[in-house]
Amino acid sequence: MIDILKAIAAKIDEEKDYLTELDNEIADGDHGVNMAKGFGAVVAKLDGLAGKDIGSILKTTGMTLVSTVGGSAGPLYGTAFMKAGAKLAGKNEMDGKDLVDAMEAAIGGIQMRGKATTGEKTMLDALCPAYDALKAGIEAGEDMKDALAKAVKAAEDGVEYTKTIKATKGRASYIGDRSIGHQDPGATSAFYMLETLLANI
Amino acid sequence: MVGVVIVSHSQTLAEGVVELAKLMASDAKIVAAGGLDDGSPGTSFEKIYNAVEEVYSDDGVAVLMDMGSAVMTTEMVIEAMEGRKILMLDGPVVEGGVVVALEASLGTPLEELQEKVDEARDTKKLDN
Numbered sequence: 001m002i003d004i005l006k007a008i009a010a011k012i013d014e015e016k017d018y019l020t021e022l023d024n025e026i027a028d029g030d031h032g033v034n035m036a037k038g039f040g041a042v043v044a045k046l047d048g049l050a051g052k053d054i055g056s057i058l059k060t061t062g063m064t065l066v067s068t069v070g071g072s073a074g075p076l077y078g079t080a081f082m083k084a085g086a087k088l089a090g091k092n093e094m095d096g097k098d099l100v101d102a103m104e105a106a107i108g109g110i111q112m113r114g115k116a117t118t119g120e121k122t123m124l125d126a127l128c129p130a131y132d133a134l135k136a137g138i139e140a141g142e143d144m145k146d147a148l149a150k151a152v153k154a155a156e157d158g159v160e161y162t163k164t165i166k167a168t169k170g171r172a173s174y175i176g177d178r179s180i181g182h183q184d185p186g187a188t189s190a191f192y193m194l195e196t197l198l199a200n201i
Numbered sequence: 202m203v204g205v206v207i208v209s210h211s212q213t214l215a216e217g218v219v220e221l222a223k224l225m226a227s228d229a230k231i232v233a234a235g236g237l238d239d240g241s242p243g244t245s246f247e248k249i250y251n252a253v254e255e256v257y258s259d260d261g262v263a264v265l266m267d268m269g270s271a272v273m274t275t276e277m278v279i280e281a282m283e284g285r286k287i288l289m290l291d292g293p294v295v296e297g298g299v300v301v302a303l304e305a306s307l308g309t310p311l312e313e314l315q316e317k318v319d320e321a322r323d324t325k326k327l328d329n
Contacts, residue, residue, distance in 0.1 A: 028210075034243065066277055070243025075273035113273050171269055 001054045001094075002046045004200045005061060009039035011196045012189065022185040026178075027171035030071045031185040038069035038077075053092050058085030058102075072170060073186065076110050076123065083109035096137075096144040103131045114169065121167035121179060123186035126158035130194055148198045155191040162187045203305040203314065204256025205231040207298050208249055208266040208275055212236030218265075218295055222302035229302035230256040244274040253278060253287060261286030261311040265297050265318075286311060292318035 012019075012035045019032030042064045049057050062081030066074050084102040091098060107127050111117065118128045133154040137147025162184035167173045172184070205222070209215040215235025222231050234252035237243040253262050264279075264287065266272045272289070279287050288311055290297060297318040304317050 028242075030243065066274070067246045070237045070241075070245065070270070072270040072273060074244075074246075075270055075277055078277070113276070 001057050002049060004197055005039075005046060005057070006043055007200045008193050008196045009043045011192050012036055012039045015189075015192060019185050019189055022183055022188060026167060026175060026182045027185075028071070031073060031189065034069045034071040035073055035077075035189055038065045038074060041065075041068040053088070053090050054094055055085045055087070055089030055091060058082070058088060061085070072114070073189070075113050076186075079109035079113040080106035096134075096142075096147060099144060099148070100131075100135050100138050103127070103134060107131055116169045119165060120169040121162050121165050121172060121184045121187075122169050123184070123190040125162050125165075125184065126155040126187035126190040126194075129158045130155035130190075145198070145201060148194070148201065152191070152194050152198050155187075155194050159183055159187045159191050202230055202258070202308065203260045203301075203311045204253070204258060204262040205229060205298070205301050205305055206249065206252045206256060206262060206264045207231065207233050207235070207294060208244060208252075208264060208271045209233075209235040209294060210242045210244055210267055210269075210271060212240050212242075214267070214294075218298040221295065222299045225299055226302040226306040229306040230258075231298070231302045231305075232256055244270045246274050246278060249275055249278045250281065253282065253285075257285065257287075259286070261288065263301050263305065263311055263314050264289050265292070265294050265301065267294050288312075288314070290315050290318045292322045296321040296324070 016032035016036040020029055023029045023031035042061050045064055058081050062078045066078030083105040087102045087105040116122050116124055118124050130151040134147050134151035137150050166177055167179040172179045207215045207218045212235035215233035219231050219233045232252045232255050234248040237245050256262055264275050266275050275289055300317050300321040301314050
């Protein structure tokens with residue numbers, strides 16, 4: 001889990017300019033820089049968490065993001081990681097069913113914190129279809145990697161879908177119809193996380 | 202006296218609201234929690250947490266926030282301080298901040314402050 005989080009941090013850092021550019025087009029242009037700052041702080045803590053269970057690692061990740069991101073992604077991803085961590089408390093390994101449960105808890109946390117649902121041009125438009133695909137795959141008996149590959153594809157399609165809709169949540173909702181045609185930065189960062197998870201399990 | 206915390210993405214905006222409120226209510230317990238630790242734009246869990254602590258008493262604390270993460274981060278601070286008397290107020294940060302500081306300094310209880318903010322929001326500035 002520590003290696004996966006480091007890989008996510010590296011990916012976010014690599015894409016921070018692009019994420020910021022996407023955010024600049026429709027909102028306040030802080031997403032990439034904020035996320036890179038938050039995950040940079042997470043990386044600084046990870047080595048100290050060696051040997052801890054997955055739940056504790058994810059919980060610390062969430063709390064660190066809340067304290068360091070500074071934009072909406074802080075409370076949203078922070079709550080998501082904390083909820084996922086609570087679900088995986090005490091576990092040192094994660095199977096497909098665990099991943100489904102963790103993702104369900106994470107999405108529930110984001111919906112609760114952001115009072116958002118799908119179709120509002122947010123990270124949920126990547127995460128919810130990904131969760132549905134993952135759950136369907138695991139329930140059909142697929143191994144975790146195959147099911148997660150479908151989830152990543154669903155998230156990618158979800159990011160594409162955000163280009164076609166108007167933002168009704170978050171800062172981007174201030175520009176209304178003018179947000180159509182632009183890809184949502186939150187959905188994009190969520191896709192990067194899932195893609196990186198797939199590449200590292 | 203109820204304490205008041207102004208949460209904004211901008212440090213200068215939050216401090217400005219406090220400055221304005223103090224003109225009307227110099228003895229109000231009102232503090233700013235704007236921007237990140239280094240002063241750059243954003244909302245900081247620690248800054249909000251520390252601000253609430255600074256003005257906290259048994260009378261409670263009212264918090265006015267600007268938008269987005271200011272609201273969500275404040276919610277997380279309140280959850281972390283579970284059991285304390287802290288209330289988020291919904292309304293304009295500038296007018297609401299001034300009214301709440303004034304009312305709090307006059308002894309209005311926490312439970313009645315949302316009503317005062319609603320009045321501030323509904324007060325027209327122009328005749329038309």
